[in-house]
Amino acid sequence: MPRISKLLAAAAACLMLSACTSFSPATDDLMRPPRLTPEQRAINDALDDAALTQNYSLKYPKSGDHRSAFVFHDIDGDGEEEAIVFYEPSIDNTARIVLLDRQDGVWRSLCDLPGAGQDVEFVAFANITAKDASDVVVGWSGSDREEKQLRVYRYSPADRVLVNALAEGVSPGYTTYLIDDLDRNGQADVFLLSSNSRTTLESFWINLLSFDGDAVAIVDKKPLTERILQFAGVTAGRLSAGSARRAIFVDELVPGDSLAVGSTDILVTEVFSVADGELVPVISYSEEGEGEEADYDRLDPDYQKPSLYQMTKRPNTASGANNPNSVPSPLCTDIDGDRAIEIPTARLLPGYDQVDEADRLYLTEYNRLEKDELVRVFAAAINRGGGYMVEFPQQWIGAVTIVNQMENGEWRFIGYNGSDDPLNDLSVELARIRVVSQKDYQDKFLENYQKFSESRGMFSYYGYIPESPSSPLAITWTDLQDMFSLL
Known part of the structure; x- marks a missing residue:
């Protein structure tokens, strides 16, 4: 799905845009309106x-x-x-x-x-x-x-x-906001995400600010997850491609230990639509409750199907980056251009369960909401340091992992065999991708590599496919080109 790859690359690029300078005077004091005409x-x-x-x-x-x-x-x-x-x-x-x-x-x-x-x-x-x-x-x-x-x-x-x-006495505070006409009545509403720290326990809310016929007022509010460290993202779109019903998707960074998935911070998603001037929970912590962690082994006689809220829990795959201020990821987005918002999840690549957090690699999956299920529509491994991603075909999911060669910045894609040291077993090598700077020495080991058409500034990208691979997981150079895209 090359088109989906390009759309994800565009979405990821929006999260990565930043600027820095060592010269930081007050802009307000320096800039004046133009006096050219x-x-x-x-x-x-x-x-x-x-x-x-x-x-x-x-x-x-x-x-x-x-x-x-x-x-x-x-x-x-x-x-x-x-x-x-x-x-x-x-x-x-x-x-x-x-x-x-x-x-x-x-x-x-x-x-x-x-x-x-x-x-x-x-x-x-x-x-x-x-x-x-x-x-x-x-x-x-x-x-x-x-x-x-x-x-x-x-x-x-x-x-x-x-x-x-605003109505008399209304003075809404907020942390982040979104303006949208979710119910398609021809008038926009304002959605305010905020925390209330005036009580003993801090609480978090989504407020619906609408025109009530006389003034703009808070016409409804709903509680959010109990402990939110950061509102990581907020977007709006259709709940599904086949439905005109729209909703707001709220990505939240929460403490991992509170959700029994580890000690590091993780991401969850809550979803609300609007009907008759009220917020309608679609995926909600307060509506579904957290309860005990669901048993994901469907063969277990005591299997408990996880709630939609639990299904959205995922690791913050940006937490292993060297930049502590990196934007949490992955976040909800329309990944395939159908105007419906997909909800991401992330899983460790095979063989990385015992690896330090900073060195872990993940497979990011984007899912559409179908009744009470999340159905995968796209999966990719994202190399933020290298500035690219690789879409995983269906047969690779759960069967292929990646070895990160720290010395040359190369990713090697190998078949996972479940051995005691799977990341050092390169017997089933499927592909390689390397980022090369124009300033780097062009060593002879690139002779058998082919150059991708995409490049960024002084950086070029090279791929390698082993000759005559015998694995059913094998791909061609054309396949790798379709799977590869820049962020």
Whole structure:
């Protein structure tokens, strides 16, 4: 399935994008709006006139699709874009939001509102209060980014200003969020994932923020897993390719010892849909409960079928990486492009059960949800350090393992024989893959290797297929090319 491989590579690439620099001054103090055109100068002059103080600093959203302090969007529906500007006056530590509009060719301020924090986490636009609305959703935070607050602003045509669309007394905090119209009623909802640490025991919740006819309010909430270390990912899509029912998929990093699968942190997934303005659990810790670990031996007379929640438990395959800040993996995604979200699981490759965690290799499997089962649609071994992955055909699963040659960064694919030292038994070798830098010495051992068409910067990728392999697990060079893809 080469197409699925490319889709997974694209999904994995999104998780791996990062940037670093040794030069780290405050961006807000350095950057100013561009002054290249009369239009840009006019917008900046309008902000100067509206700002509470002569001296101010621009505030830049830290995430999301809009990263500029000046965000342009048609908010009033007149076919022309207005400007939203975030700034912090010199008199206090609270950021503000300004709405600028061009009237008779002149940019003017329509309103200047205080924010709910010192920094802007994100800004987004969604039709929450009406089907034809373009409401402004802003995440605010303090300087430590620990306390995040969400606000929804609607445009008031009568007064030509932005007004708070939240119901009186509603001031929702959040850790992460997702905006989506899951029930397809033509109006978007906001899903807020948050923790409540005001009680003796910290609790975690998913909150549904919707328009109730008068204002935007929390119309429903459901508890999540009891102990969550991190919300690792959140996405939305169809529950299955054959159904129009959509859901939100929440990936959570939790302590492994609490779930009886080891001492290291692991991942689980909870899934919720929306019906009649309420959250409907599809896979839920609180609904299914954890109970005792299920017996996975179907031949055992006391066999207990695991719950869907238990089925989603998987090791964090990124935990063995040298980077302690690596993004937990694997996470839910649409792996095959059918608009349905697949739920990943991961298993140790054969022979790695007694290997140190940092050196373990896993087979990642993506599964579709079918009633009360997870059905595999794709499986691959992912080499994050090398920047590539290899899809496993059906006959390889459980029968093939990988030897990681640390000295040259090569992966060797071998048939697993279950011996006392299976990772050192290369008698059934099926393939090799090596990453080679242009700076490396090109030794003679690459003479029998073939080069993959994909490359990344100064790195090239080479593969090797043994001559006349006798194993029924054998593949061809063409097979290996189809199985290989970059992250």
